[in-house]
Amino acid sequence: MRTHSAPRFGHLSPADLSLFTDQYELTMMRGYREAEHTPKSTFSLFFRSLPTNRGYVIAAGLEQAIAYVQDLTFGADQLAHLRDEGFPEAFLEYLAAFEFTGDIRAVPEGTAVFPNEPLLEVTAPIDQAQLFETLLLNQIGFQSLIATKAARMRDVVRRRGDDQQLVDFGGRRAHGTDAGLKAARAAYVGGVDGTANEAAGSIFEVPVYGTMAHSWVQSFPSERAAFETFVDVYGEEAVLLIDTYDTVAGAETAVAVADERGVDVRGVRLDSGDLAALSQEVRNVLPERMDVFVSSGVDEFFLRSFFEDDGVADGFGPGTSLTTSDDAPTLNPVYKLVAAEENGEMQPSMKLSEGKVTYPGAKRVHRFGEETFQRDVLAGADEAIGGRGLLVDVVTNGDVVYEFPTLDESRERTLATLERLPRDVRAIEDPAAYPVEVSEGLESTAERVRSELRAEMGL
């Protein structure tokens, strides 16, 4: 182990991303190459069951998944690392020239998906498709988790509130920097209005918002002096944090300072205490033109209670709960081999592992219902079932053939999706199960493959 004194942040460069993979992906790739066993294969990315209290999942992260596949390059440092790990030169030369030549189909970001439905399918020589497992699961799994959490909050605010502003405040509690950045992006896709995170504003053009912290107030001799100084710098843009000492007294001070300076201060923020009750008291103190923003512990359950308790607010700043999806911090997505070429034909494949069975073959998802979604049918990719197919061609023969939507377009897709999902499927606790049927064709394929495997295994 190295000794060192200079601290290192541990940046992942674009080339380092080629190593964001489990060792076994590379071990298998090398094995496939050395055994000259590189059949064309289809891998399907899906989840087996919905996280707790989730009736649906909003797909997100496709853009990052495809950027990774397109830009994947093993640089000299990465190859040197793999050489140190014992990978042979012939394999390193292959990696140095790596280029994806296959196909990817996927559901657009902002689409509602359900258990066993592919969010994405990769068809390519198995050595290529294998490599992507770790990163695709990491990016699509996390962003879909956060887009879903955001959609739940947006839905509560639309149904019970007044479609108030929602801003991601969670960068500080996100799991690392990529999570902070991608959560801001995914939450926007999921229906929030913006983020506090400047990097997300700079890199993904998510709208950025901000107020002030307790430290500002504490650093001045009095709360009044703190408010006066802030209003002198920011004028009508100022949002004053009023709970450092006493929330209602803070609101009175905010009004007094606005009057004294003759400035139409934008609003105040509450960050502690009984927020529904305090918001009413504060609302009574403030002139109508001033807005009330609420933060601290905001999630979909808080929002429901806040409105039930007649809380009054113009905006909310969900933080930890949004960027960690704290009540359900993983989607547990998987990336499974579902078909491989044998004698020139794609043969459906599955495993029999207890509790982890996968439907075989490349698939289609057919969605039925116009104004309201009624049911989905999961079918083989070659079955004609009707309904709207959810998966679209994204990469063909290694080239991107998909016009990526803007973030705003993906966000609009989420908002339209929420409108069409049955109301009981959108419940934030104990939601109803949305019907996903398996086509007769797919069931019979699964039965046939299962029987064949069991016969081969002598089970």
Add this chain to the structure above:
Amino acid sequence: MRTHSAPRFGHLSPADLSLFTDQYELTMMRGYREAEHTPKSTFSLFFRSLPTNRGYVIAAGLEQAIAYVQDLTFGADQLAHLRDEGFPEAFLEYLAAFEFTGDIRAVPEGTAVFPNEPLLEVTAPIDQAQLFETLLLNQIGFQSLIATKAARMRDVVRRRGDDQQLVDFGGRRAHGTDAGLKAARAAYVGGVDGTANEAAGSIFEVPVYGTMAHSWVQSFPSERAAFETFVDVYGEEAVLLIDTYDTVAGAETAVAVADERGVDVRGVRLDSGDLAALSQEVRNVLPERMDVFVSSGVDEFFLRSFFEDDGVADGFGPGTSLTTSDDAPTLNPVYKLVAAEENGEMQPSMKLSEGKVTYPGAKRVHRFGEETFQRDVLAGADEAIGGRGLLVDVVTNGDVVYEFPTLDESRERTLATLERLPRDVRAIEDPAAYPVEVSEGLESTAERVRSELRAEMGL
């Protein structure tokens, strides 16, 4: 909003890290500068309560926190973004020349910490110290969360098992790429033996391990052919995944292939079913020289049950649960102003927000107890209490004065810490509370500041 078709991954460059901050940090910085109000201030990074079922937290992430502070640079792209957001030129010039000139004290990685104890304190002009809030909380909060989760698993494996190997398999379920990378690092600090993640091996020199996936087995005409090919490529290094179709039959096939090829295959991996029961059956099938590795749903609670049920294994691959700390996915750390200079002296500061009170002033943590830790005393930085002080000088006047330990040294510190923590504090469910006393001096300072504030506010 831009329209685009080329997908973008969204890499955070080293310069982009300067924008990994909440907008309000920059808004306040600008305000402090324009108001010429930049008192020397101390901010303290701590958590208010332990996450569910946690009796202690293992501090981690200090190296990344300090690297960030040392390397922080606003580049042309970042300044252009802030210009677009309306920040004035004078402030942008100040950012372009930004350099940290203050002091940082912190507890070394691998130290056990408790509620209200500072993991890190920054003392600097307030405009400098304010900027760091988001990133320091993000990195130290996440890595401490994961080091703690890892330490809990290591502790169960040492107490109930045979100190078996633990390897992080969670990169695919981590919240983004930085989380995968830093979780591998933090888990190693917390006591696991390595990771599957190649990037963590390359960047942080965490030992890397790997086996094979179900897709390898499925892609061959039979499990036996799959095992034969893998053993032909990897020989004695091969670890064969045996649960694709039937775990015990898979173990028998693994033994048959090892015999047929005359190779001392290293071992097998089980990934589904009743793992304790299956591990016993598999152990009976395998020759003694072959190891059994267990993955799927591994966390500290699984490990306890596995050993209670007489499961037999040589190693475990915790995944999702390790890299997301799924039963407690946030430490909820805060970064609070605790002192600010007034009339040439550092004055203790606190807020009174309901449920969010902070002890005022820069602090020391004194730990008492030799073989076993007995209690901590939280005191003002200038109080002489005895015991061992936990915080060390890391940065003084902007220069790093700390010899950063290697990862192995930090890991050793964690393992030694676990030995010395009272056993009931280490319980993985309903742990006993470790005694943290507040010194009389600190209590009376808090009382004085609280009274003064309440008097000023007329409360």
